[in-house]
Amino acid sequence: MEIIVLVKEVLDPDLPPSKFSVDTKNNRVIPPEGIPPVISPYDAVAIEAALRIKEEAGGRITVVSLGNPSAEAVVRKALAMGADAGIVVSDPSFDLEDSYLAAHILTQTIRKIGKYDLILCGRQAVDWDRGVTGPIMAEYLAVPVATLARAIKVSDRSVRVERVLADGHETLEMDLPAIITVSNEFGQARIPSAWGVIKAVKEEIPVWSAKDIGAEDAQNKDNPGEGRLRRLYIPSYERKCEFLTGERPEELAAALVKKIYSRETASP
Amino acid sequence: MTEKFDAIVVGGGPAGCASACVMAKSGLNVLLFERGQYAGAKNMWGGAFFGPQLKELFPNFREEAPVERFVTRHTFSFLTKKGSTTLDFKPAFSGPPSDNGFIVMRAKFDKWLAKKVEQAGAIVVTSMLVDDLLLDGGRVTGVRIGKEEFSSDAVILAEGVNGILAQKAGLCSGVSADNMKQGVKEVIALPKQTIEDRFNVNGSEGAAMEFVGSCTRGVPGGGFLYTNKESLSVGIVVELGALVKNRLKASDLLEEFKEYPDVARLIRGGKTVEYSAHLIPTGGLKMMPKLFSAGVLVAGDAAALVLGTGLILEGANFAMASGVAAAETVITAKKKNDFSETALRDYERLLREGFVLRDMHTFKETPRLLKNTRIYDLYPEVVFEVLENILENDGKPRTKAYKIAGKVIKTRVGFARLLSDLWAMRKMT
Ligand SMILES: Cc1cc2nc3c(=O)[nH]c(=O)nc-3n(C[C@H](O)[C@H](O)[C@H](O)COP(=O)(O)OP(=O)(O)OC[C@H]3O[C@@H](n4cnc5c(N)ncnc54)[C@H](O)[C@@H]3O)c2cc1C
Numbered sequence: 001m002e003i004i005v006l007v008k009e010v011l012d013p014d015l016p017p018s019k020f021s022v023d024t025k026n027n028r029v030i031p032p033e034g035i036p037p038v039i040s041p042y043d044a045v046a047i048e049a050a051l052r053i054k055e056e057a058g059g060r061i062t063v064v065s066l067g068n069p070s071a072e073a074v075v076r077k078a079l080a081m082g083a084d085a086g087i088v089v090s091d092p093s094f095d096l097e098d099s100y101l102a103a104h105i106l107t108q109t110i111r112k113i114g115k116y117d118l119i120l121c122g123r124q125a126v127d128w129d130r131g132v133t134g135p136i137m138a139e140y141l142a143v144p145v146a147t148l149a150r151a152i153k154v155s156d157r158s159v160r161v162e163r164v165l166a167d168g169h170e171t172l173e174m175d176l177p178a179i180i181t182v183s184n185e186f187g188q189a190r191i192p193s194a195w196g197v198i199k200a201v202k203e204e205i206p207v208w209s210a211k212d213i214g215a216e217d218a219q220n221k222d223n224p225g226e227g228r229l230r231r232l233y234i235p236s237y238e239r240k241c242e243f244l245t246g247e248r249p250e251e252l253a254a255a256l257v258k259k260i261y262s263r264e265t266a267s268p
Numbered sequence: 269m270t271e272k273f274d275a276i277v278v279g280g281g282p283a284g285c286a287s288a289c290v291m292a293k294s295g296l297n298v299l300l301f302e303r304g305q306y307a308g309a310k311n312m313w314g315g316a317f318f319g320p321q322l323k324e325l326f327p328n329f330r331e332e333a334p335v336e337r338f339v340t341r342h343t344f345s346f347l348t349k350k351g352s353t354t355l356d357f358k359p360a361f362s363g364p365p366s367d368n369g370f371i372v373m374r375a376k377f378d379k380w381l382a383k384k385v386e387q388a389g390a391i392v393v394t395s396m397l398v399d400d401l402l403l404d405g406g407r408v409t410g411v412r413i414g415k416e417e418f419s420s421d422a423v424i425l426a427e428g429v430n431g432i433l434a435q436k437a438g439l440c441s442g443v444s445a446d447n448m449k450q451g452v453k454e455v456i457a458l459p460k461q462t463i464e465d466r467f468n469v470n471g472s473e474g475a476a477m478e479f480v481g482s483c484t485r486g487v488p489g490g491g492f493l494y495t496n497k498e499s500l501s502v503g504i505v506v507e508l509g510a511l512v513k514n515r516l517k518a519s520d521l522l523e524e525f526k527e528y529p530d531v532a533r534l535i536r537g538g539k540t541v542e543y544s545a546h547l548i549p550t551g552g553l554k555m556m557p558k559l560f561s562a563g564v565l566v567a568g569d570a571a572a573l574v575l576g577t578g579l580i581l582e583g584a585n586f587a588m589a590s591g592v593a594a595a596e597t598v599i600t601a602k603k604k605n606d607f608s609e610t611a612l613r614d615y616e617r618l619l620r621e622g623f624v625l626r627d628m629h630t631f632k633e634t635p636r637l638l639k640n641t642r643i644y645d646l647y648p649e650v651v652f653e654v655l656e657n658i659l660e661n662d663g664k665p666r667t668k669a670y671k672i673a674g675k676v677i678k679t680r681v682g683f684a685r686l687l688s689d690l691w692a693m694r695k696m697t
Contacts, residue, residue: 033376035375194416197393198271198393201391
């Protein structure tokens with residue numbers, strides 16, 4: 001079983017809001033100094049899923065991260081957890097904010113890797129929460145896809161997936177090769193062992209550029225676009241407390257209703 | 269896996285990083301464990317790095333290290349409820365900044381140090397709490413993390429204050445609150461320009477300010493304020509035993525400290541972005557554990573190698589210097605392939621030849637003398653009152669300064685007591 005897991009490096013979602021700041025001119029989050037990024041938590045669950053499949057059915061796990069060269073650290077973490085090989089895909093020309101482009105670049109990467117039975121990724125990256133890369137890649141690669149997996153069982157040439165639904169779950173069966181996006185209900189990602197980390201430190205992690213994977217045209221590729229980021233900002237919530245006064249309950253209730261419908265308190 | 273390491277270092281602070289770096293550079297196969305998510309994640313201090321240790325180890329540190337500001341101004345204030353008296357030390361400054369202090373934030377600085385350790389060729393493993401030592405007869409042969417075991421010729425314990433492993437190795441037997449100070453600090457964000465205007469510094473210049481007096485309510489210790497690039501570190505350091513005895517909380521004292529006009533004015537308008545607390549082993553030579561035994565050496569705070577003279581607190585440079593000495597000892601031991609207690613005795617010799625143990629000896633009485641509470645509640649007031657009486661002009665005929673001083677001392681302290689305190693203090697700083 002050849003398994004490829006796609007992982008993304010994100011800002012630590014457990015950071016206190018005070019550590020965040022936004023470059024409003026360029027619509028970018030300014031990464032807090034000194035605090036390293038982490039594997040997007042759902043992607044870590046995808047690695048866990050791959051490891052459990054490997055433990056059951058045997059095989060080899062290759063972890064791929066598209067992003068900055070610094071993504072090497074999250075790939076190494078995946079190796080420490082037990083993955084067999086890692087690749088970073090990075091090129092200054094990549095526009096990583098566009099999911100279609102990201103899916104295209106990753107598809108090119110998969111084509112270069114060549115052989116695969118299963119591609120796993122997290123249900124969504126916790127930075128933009130779009131959750132579309134997996135399904136778009138399935139289109140590009142023309143393979144079946146199941147999203148929001150909470151259980152995965154592979155047999156010879158097919159895979160059975162339990163999908164999380166709003167009111168329960170459904171079970172699908174697909175032919176391999178296939179893509180699965182894994183949900184947190186799958187289980188906890190394991191913590192790497194110290195020996196795992198030591199082994200991972202010594203591993204070579206190649207960095208593939210646009211040229212290496214034949215994605216030099218990534219910028220020009222005709223993509224439908226998914227909307228443009230207009231404004232990035234940290235929402236601020238202001239609280240005001242006001243006491244309404246009045247003699248009778250009816251009077252107070254009327255004042256309250258008036259207040260609620262007034263422009264001041266109406267939602268922006 | 270059964271790979272054996274030449275040395276395992278526990279702790280990615282200044283002591284651990286310095287020792288791992290030196291050993292790796294000399295070709296040893298070194299493994300460093302740090303419990304934090306990254307080196308520095310769990311660490312805090314005032315703080316400024318004093319002395320040439322950094323430069324000796326990393327000649328290019330000025331260009332590379334995440335130094336917030338270079339200390340070009342150092343103030344010492346006596347605080348009282350009525351007002352303050354300050355000594356403002358600002359050497360005329362030209363050319364490259366001197367080694368009088370480099371203000372750094374540990375989260376960034378330790379991370380940088382750990383990077384240097386990796387570049388030197390050691391393996392750094394973070395998020396790993398070493399919870400036990402491997403022992404063979406009385407000899408330390410490695411460490412244990414959960415069920416995983418790691419063996420090595422030597423283990424360097426650089427685990428910081430209150431180290432449990434040094435206790436497990438039988439090198440020390442716990443610590444007492446009277447030998448500990450607790451530091452609490454806030455990082456308060458302010459724009460760069462505001463800091464430069466308020467503290468009268470430019471560019472990479474920075475101020476280190478120390479405060480002694482009523483701010484600790486008679487508890488031995490003091491307050492501090494250091495300028496970072498775009499924030500201030502404001503905190504107090506107070507003796508743990510006395511805090512408990514006086515039923516005080518360090519966090520309350522910090523709140524009060526921030527309200528003193530001397531401090532309030534400087535932090536005005538800033539936003540607290542970080543709050544942290546940490547212990548400091550300030551018992552001096554008397555609390556120092558046994559520094560080594562077969563297969564194991566202790567460095568830095570874990571060995572209580574901290575110098576608190578009452579003026580400033582030096583720990584990081586002692587940690588680094590002791591880490592280097594431990595590393596050199598292991599390098600020699602490796603050449604002879606002898607890690608017995610006798611072979612590791614070199615460590616103590618190196619510490620004695622350098623400043624670490626010499627300073628600890630020179631100031632061996634200081635921790636005891638600093639427990640004199642008059643330093644904190646009485647003398648700052650005396651200094652203030654003397655100056656108040658000298659400088660106050662109420663239109664009446666005046667008295668000579670020494671007479672004023674004499675009168676204040678007589679009524680507030682008593683000459684005999686002052687003389688005995690002064691006699692004792694000559695050994696202090
Ligand atoms: C408020 C305050 C202000 C200070 N101001 C100054 C100053 O201005 N100048 C100065 O020179 N010194 C100052 N100090 C002292 C200085 O911070 C210490 O002396 C110095 O950090 C000691 O370095 P170390 O490497 O020995 O220990 P630490 O810096 O404490 O490092 C120990 C490391 O070991 C790790 N660790 C511990 N146990 C384990 C384990 N079992 N497994 C894995 N990892 C472990 C910890 O996470 C930590 O990273 C100050 C201290 C405080 C608290």
